[in-house]
Amino acid sequence: MSRHLNISYKTAFVLCHKLREALFKTRDLTPLQGEIHEDGAWINFKLRPTNFAKNAHKQKQKANKKGQRFPKFRPTKRCIISLNQRASDDETLWGSNRTIVAMDYTENAKTVLALNHQFVKQGSDIMCDENPAYKGLDFHYTRWSVNHDLCYSAKGINNNLAESFNARFRDLHRGVHHKCDNKYALHYANQAAFMSDNRQKSNGDLFSDILQRCLWVLPLREWVGYWQGNHRTQELIGMTAFSPEEISQSYFKNLNERMKYEQELLAA
Numbered sequence: 326m327s328r329h330l331n332i333s334y335k336t337a338f339v340l341c342h343k344l345r346e347a348l349f350k351t352r353d354l355t356p357l358q359g360e361i362h363e364d365g366a367w368i369n370f371k372l373r374p375t376n377f378a379k380n381a382h383k384q385k386q387k388a389n390k391k392g393q394r395f396p397k398f399r400p401t402k403r404c405i406i407s408l409n410q411r412a413s414d415d416e417t418l419w420g421s422n423r424t425i426v427a428m429d430y431t432e433n434a435k436t437v438l439a440l441n442h443q444f445v446k447q448g449s450d451i452m453c454d455e456n457p458a459y460k461g462l463d464f465h466y467t468r469w470s471v472n473h474d475l476c477y478s479a480k481g482i483n484n485n486l487a488e489s490f491n492a493r494f495r496d497l498h499r500g501v502h503h504k505c506d507n508k509y510a511l512h513y514a515n516q517a518a519f520m521s522d523n524r525q526k527s528n529g530d531l532f533s534d535i536l537q538r539c540l541w542v543l544p545l546r547e548w549v550g551y552w553q554g555n556h557r558t559q560e561l562i563g564m565t566a567f568s569p570e571e572i573s574q575s576y577f578k579n580l581n582e583r584m585k586y587e588q589e590l591l592a593a
Contacts, residue, residue, distance in 0.1 A: 339551050344535060345512040346545050348519050350573035351538040357423060358446040360411040363453045364487035365432035368498055368510060370402035403507050403560075404432045405494065405514045408444060409486040418525060421486045424518035428511045429563050434458045436563045441466065443567070452484045493517055508557045511566055541576040 327337035372384050385394045405428050412422035425444050429436045437458045441451070442465070451468045453459040462468045469482045477483060494517045498505055505513045523531060547557055561571070 335552055339548055342509065342512070342551075343545055343548050344539065345509075345516050346548065347539045347542045347573075348535070349512050349515045350542055350571060351576045352425070352515065352572075353423065354425065354444060354567065354572070356444055356446045357408055357410040357425065358449050359413050360450045360452060361445055362409040362411065362421070362484040362486035362488075363407065363437070363441075363451060363459065364484050364491060365404045365406045365456070365458075366491035366494060368403050368405060368505070369507060370398045372397055372399055401507055402430075403510060404429055405491075405510070406432060406436065406440065407487050407490050407494075407514075407518070408440060409490055411486060420489065422522060424490060424522055426511065426514040426518050427563065427566055428507075428514070428561060432456055432458050434461050438462065439564050443564075452482065452487075454484060490517070490521060493521060507560050511561045538576060541579045542573045543575050 326332075326341060327334050330337065332340075375381050375384060384397050386397055388394050405426055408425045409421040410423040412418040412420065425440070427436065427440055434457065438461050441462055445451070445466065447465045449466055451459065451462050451466045453462075453468065453470050454473050455470045459468060459470065471477070471479050471482045471484065477488075478485065494514055497517050498513065502513060523534070526534070547555070549555060565571075
């Protein structure tokens with residue numbers, strides 16, 4: 326962007342983050358339904374290897390009762406949880422057509438249950454792995470789980486749509502951006518979800534969609550004076566990412582008015 330627009334790196338950096346912020350505040354949060362694939366992806370957890378091999382033992386935990394020693398993790402370790410809706414009613418689209426993402430310290434039952442109760446209609450089919458965090462969904466949903474210790478898919482039961490999203494997000498996180506601060510990690514994950522959900526749109530349609538979102542969102546105060554020290558102060562953990570201040574009311578108001586106007590034109 327810096328090269329194409331002939332602007333400085335700092336200007337391009339803030340502009341890209343403003344676009345991600347606009348996409349984040351204009352997410353489609355209407356409930357998912359049908360077949361939903363769910364999984365979590367860990368980010369920012371690896372320690373940088375030591376320079377000298379003789380110091381490598383310092384990066385491992387103390388041995389447990391079985392004598393096993395596992396690597397230590399960074400305190401910045403977070404989990405990106407994704408809900409992926411299969412495009413079962415679209416003959417031209419394979420895979421998922423809608424994705425909702427959240428972030429937490431772990432893939433825990435409290436956040437998973439809250440996400441599903443708010444964003445997944447009752448009676449939907451939940452495809453997941455055998456993580457205990459998803460066992461509490463049995464009362465309101467039909468849960469199908471696959472044991473990844475044995476296979477990736479068993480008799481049609483898999484969570485491949487969520488695994489595919491995790492793979493694409495890891496490529497974006499590690500291969501393109503290299504490092505995402507946890508305060509903005511969910512914005513990057515939402516960008517990956519937006520790119521995945523709109524993968525069949527042309528560049529012109531994508532440009533028009535993003536431009537409309539940017540014009541209808543109120544000014545983003547968090548990105549005014551970023552290089553002078555005005556930064557986000559907290560992470561978007563759990564359901565705080567869906568609080569009213571993280572959703573642009575002006576965008577959805579304008580969107581509803583436009584939909585009513587288009588319906589009136591069709592009726593006329």
